[in-house]
Amino acid sequence: MSRARTVLVAGTASHVGKSTVAAGLCRLLSDSGVSVAPFKAQNMSNNARAVAAATGSGFGEIGVSQYVQARAAGVAATTDHNPVLLKPRGSGESQLVIDGAAAGNFAAGEYYETGWERARAAAERAHERLASDHDVIVAEGAGSIAEINLQDRDLANIETARFADADIVLVADIERGGVFAAIVGTVELLPEDIRERVAGVVITKFRGDVSLLEPGLETLEAKTGVPVLGVLPYDDPGLPEEDSVSLPAADESATLGDDDGVADGRTVTVAVPRFPRASNVTDIEPLARVPGVRVRFVPLDAPLSADAVVLTGTKNTVDDALAAREAGLYDRLRAFDGPVVGICGGYQLLGERLLDADIEGTGDTETVPGVGLLPVETRFHPEKTVEPVTRTLDGCGPLAGASGPVSGYEIHMGQSRLLSPVDRPFEERGAATDAVLGVYLHGLFENRLARAAFVRAVYASAGRSRPEADTPDRSPYDRAAALVSELDLAPLGLAAESLSSDD
Template sequence: MVQGTASDAGKSLLCTALCRIFARRGFTVAPFKSQNMALNSYVTADGKEIGRAQGVQAEACGIPATVDMNPILLKPKGNMTSQVVVRGVPIGDMSAIDYRLDYVPTAIGIIKDSLARLCNTHEVVVLEGAGSPVEINLKDRDITNMKVAELADAPVILVADIDRGGVFASIVGTLELLEPRERERVKGFVINKFRGDIRLLEPGLDWLEKRTGIPVLGVVPYQRDLYIESEDSVVLDKMNLKKPAVANELDVVVIRFPLISNFTDVDPLRFEPDVSLRFVSSPDELGQPDLIILPGTKNTVDDLLWLTQKGLAARLVAMPPAANILGICGGYQMLGSRLLDPDLVESNLPELQGLGLLDITTRFLPHKTTVQAAGRVLDMPGAASCLTGLTVEGYEIHMGRSERGNVRPFARLCSANGVHEDGAVNRDGTVIGTYLHGILHNDEWRRSFLDGIRVKKGLLPIGKTTSNYKRRMEAFDQWADAVETAIDMDRLLSIMKNKGEHKSENLYANRR
């Protein structure tokens, strides 16, 4: 099990690397995180919803993702409330206090069952913790860290982020706050995100090992521009995505909603040579971009109200007729004329006016659609004609149904729910809306879409692009290579082999 001294220490990425390393060494391996809190989710082949990190880790293992890999997913909706997704299906909204007091005892049984199935069918299971294992105010009902390590009888590797500073204090402080039986499970440390000369760090590593009696298994160097999808939008604060566009580049803006979800939809644009990608949250940042993307959101109504309050809605409506706008899922719903919520599924507002850029009406429904889908783009008008007939695939996650008025559909899709027409396109082909997450991950569609904008701008089309799938697989291997080089894998494998022997040379408990 990989646990961290804090959130964003690099647990998910380290688990992803270990999944890839063990799979390359011939093990049958699967990821596991008992409970995840994230707005960036993943749809399994059977139409269930899990945290995106575990879906990505399954890809690194080379296996299909299943709900057992993340049996409980919490999707924050604001006001201390989250949608609770159990084994891939939402069971309702709960406040934080109600979830902790009323549902956690039930959750333990669900976690046990999923963990047992994975352990019975795989040689290696890489468990991931959440946040810190020593959040004292939450520890009595923590079902993601040491409780899970005990259920699995798993040794624990503690990862700490040296880039934020205070790495030795964070490690020793975490050990100090663990119970003795929990402390005995910690079998090694990994120092993550290191920059500089390792020789300057070695005295500290020696001190740490002598102070705790626990080995440092490795120091992982800081990795820049690693193309592995993130599930937490905090990563957007760290990405260099606000560089100004230069000649021959397309200025692409993504609206950063407060409850932005599945923002990895736009990840492939980061690697297109002619794209300058920016996330914006105010009218002053908007400028006159070549393309505006309204991404997904966990709460369409709240984020549409935010869009209006910030003045961004008025700016979007006033954009020149030739402006290109792409709305995905919640962003698509916002582009419509009206949003109806008679059952108050999404908010306490039964009706809300949309941006009016597409003639559609969305009605929110209690039932959630989660499904993988594939199909073909229908006849597109104007600037979007270059997309006609292209094949696309992706997934849908939404709780609404949108009905078109005097506007043509975007694509005909096939899924486990049958064949249906998706999305909408305005008469000029400049405004496109779709429920299909992952639309920009389709290589030919993405390049044709961008080239259509280039031609309209008076630029030559590029025509070719790198395979997004190939880039993702190469990123897994690149990251696995870095971690495999940095970590003492022989010692880690020995720890795993002897996982039941918890009373080790750990000196910390006897120090006083």
């Protein structure tokens, strides 16, 4: 019998703030001396991190939000924090990752028929291990908890609530409109045993005078019998995004970052072509937090009207390479005269060719041409590299002048080899010319050393001077904790006096 109390942070819809509330609770409880750990039974995301495997040895993959929440909780992230991960790869298929290891590619119906029971068992075992080591588990749900067509197989929400004996916090985003109807409707559509577990409601992203909401809050509590734990103001703590809904559509542009009042003449723009199967796009978020740097997602067929280009990872390099070539991106990259960085799949795409492409792609083409900006070829095979790494940067190309240790992680299919001599940025790994860099290292720009070198290179190439130094701000974990600090946690049994009285 587990001793931990589990709180499930569920939502009325996707992207309502569940990840932020969960991370904030993890940091808030950890700062109070509570042993806390995050958990998400099943995730669907191509933004993943390499962490220690909780079962056996080696490393495995988990969704980025649980990695972030583990850091907020002050614990080392393991595969138990997200035991089931689905990584969409195109054509209606997802790669199934269980306990950090790839378990095959499945269409949605096939997964529920042949893989779901195994996934549920793995999730329950992972929760039991965490619950035996911690006082509180902060579990995060997925999407809406009230998807009535999925309630018999909703692992992240319904099943987690049951096998974890969880109290539920229902999160709703007021900025979407109709927040009261969303909350009442969600509660009404829950199975009876799950409805009884809803211990409180949190309304997020509110702008304005909270007193104007009070009549609605009172009516809401009367209709549902569920207390409102608090109303959170609109704020972005700066946590990495996980859901694909946070990305612009493939045919739309969007800009990340706040210019902090920097004049246009002292800003630079980094273009990020929007791959249809983009993954680990959180790699570019640290750049968007640098004063004066604008990070702009652009469609594959859009002009590269920017000072630099970053190619992100992709869950399917081959199919995205074909899409990029057809859209004319190859020609625009060859003509581009600023710094270009490719990370993981982006690195592979910058090379001369992709071999055994039918292993990675969804078609039967064996060889696919790359952009040809780096003298590299990549050969795919079924084995997958998953590992956290720390390497010594020997600055070259767009990272020239920087040297020292950098940390990150590798998650990729295929291995790349040089076809001719070229600069190597990391201990004989990666490739670089004067203006082009390719690396497998996810998390590159989370390292201040590499981030600052790249920003210097972009400003130098653009012929502009930087407005100010890249200075660190308060951590996003502390900002998330501050955001949820005014919530009434007593109905959840998470008030300090309740926790201190536990056995």
